[in-house]
Amino acid sequence: MEESSDRPGEKIVIRIKDWGSKEVTRGTTILEMLGDLHQKLKKEALAARLNGKIVDLNTPLLENASLEILTFDDPEGAEIYRHTASHVMAQAVKRLYGNVRLGIGPPISNGFYYDFDFTTPISPDDLEKIEEQVKQIIKEDIPLQRIEVSREEALKIFREKGENFKVELISDLPEGETISCYRQGDFIDLCVGPHLPSTGRLNFFKLLNLAGAYWRGNENKPMLQRIYGTAFPKQKMLEEYLHFLEEARKRDHRKLGKELDLFSFHEEGPGFPFYHPRGIIVRRELEKFWRDEHQKAGYLEVETPLILNRRLWEQSGHWEHYKENMYFTKIDGQDYAIKPMNCPGSMLIYKTGMRSYRDFPLRMAEMGLVHRHEKSGTLHGLMRVRSFTQDDAHIFMLPEQIESEVGGVMELVDHFYKVFGFSYHVELSTRPEKAMGSDEMWEKATSALQSVLDKRGIPYKINEGDGAFYGPKIDFHLQDSLGRTWQCGTIQLDFQMPEKFDLSYIGPDGQKHRPAMIHRVVYGAMERFFALLIEHYGGAFPLWLAPVQAIVIPITDRQRGYALEVNDLLRHEKVRVEMDDRSEKVGYKIREAQVQKVPYMLVIGDKEVEAHSVAVRHRERGDLGILSLNAFVEKIKEEINEKK
């Protein structure tokens, strides 16, 4: 609408969000304009949105326009800030280790990274040195300059520098695309930008860790060294972030698992978890809840063997598609495999009799222990293991029941996660490269899942090519204490297994038909869900899950008799109770119970013996005063039942 003209000295009008309009001379940069407008804003501004497009502050204003100033509080602002930080780090690395080639260096949530190809690998000790150099570059306050170049020029620049990764990136850019670079002093990087106007705009900077990363995420390509870091405009923000990381480490399920004596791992079985008495209590409670809810939701429970003949796995397609992840054994000279999935077993149960459309939907659930050979480097506490129990179910149904059944599972998942207070996000995964079945089948199955999500208005992300080999899936992801996400629930539509196993049902027409089927889990894997729960609650499980729900603490030996009576009564009422009658002071016993995150501590002195009562202390609410023994028993039983 607004025609630009090339007459110099002409005035143009800029409408600035939250700051009204401003008249400037054509050609004034955004930064210059801000200087006239407001010093604080100029200081906080990182980039701007000019007529909807995010640009550098050095961008000259050439026509009437609308402008929005981006600060660190805007997600885009923070990204630009971190992106510049990554360039500065790369410059520092270049200065210190001249002979290093650059990979990529994007901002990520809470920070940034940059990938480098060093001639000799650096060690974590080098980070300090790099950090010092970064500080130096910030101090030098070097301006960042955007340069737009032709493809040939870009190739020339980076070829001359020996930056063959950058050359590869440029070569892969579509023809005709403007190629931009950012220069700061002697350092130049291929980058779309935008960036901060100068390195001095960065403030508090911290390099966090060093890791390996394949070039372009491809395991067949060279491995680079990735340096992770973060940057904030205020010291306090950086400190808060580092503090958050520290707190998150305290909630790490691997640490809490040890401290609370829940589970362990051993060299004798890497990736194979050992549940301790306290850990198995939590798991059994989760299972109990699961059985109750599944019974209500109309599921039938089954159990199938751990080891089954090779023939079955050939029939299911696992032999062909999943062999690398399976464990094998021989029985009487015949090949057997330890099940990596529960479905083939359920197929055999399905086939033990004639099925009628009247039986549908047939919801067959199984807490099935599966074993998978996961790559050693991927193991991670209970989150990623080699043997785990899936709260599996296979639903056999009429094709027209798919939508309502998928919807039903989604409701069940939502209900479960709400009970634990988890928030989650949903992803839809489509056909992988290595897949069974025709494109039409995949198309049909994928759009069925998509339509359920769309109809329910559930936001989801699409993961192209991430489906199971037998069908597309809807995944439910939860976050751990550090914000890393883990797939838990999943709903997988499968038109393959029914074919492979020649499943049938008798329809109303008296003829045989092929049933539709879904695989689904709600918790996902009990191990992973348990790990997430530990981190979610920081080890302080809600009463109904707590391994020890109450601890009886007699003050002296005199109260031991009555304390034992309290202990026995609670135990008979199925409360998980322990007694601490060691000759230690009350304070000591309380401290230990607090550290172990026991919900209720029952202190018993002479007064309580006399009154047949208990002095109740709650791990979070503190001293709750004296309750009669019976009143406490009722109270705790009620709270357990209500899953408070």
Added chain:
RNA sequence: GCUCACGUAGCUCAGUCGGCCAGAGCGUAUCCUUGGUAAGGAUAAGGUCACCGGUUCGAUUCCGGUCGUGAGCUCCA
């Protein structure tokens, strides 16, 4: 699987630039203490310094390999 780092008592961690009996705190055991809401005191036990080789007069320490663990990549519930 790959890159880098790490592996010392049940746990958390010192330490040894190659050399006498390898240390601390917590925990455990025994004794003293019987103390009212987050650590009472004393004594003791506890280690093939992950494992296997090599270098060396001598290795927990240096080198190589194996196993395990961590961060991340790849892969996945």
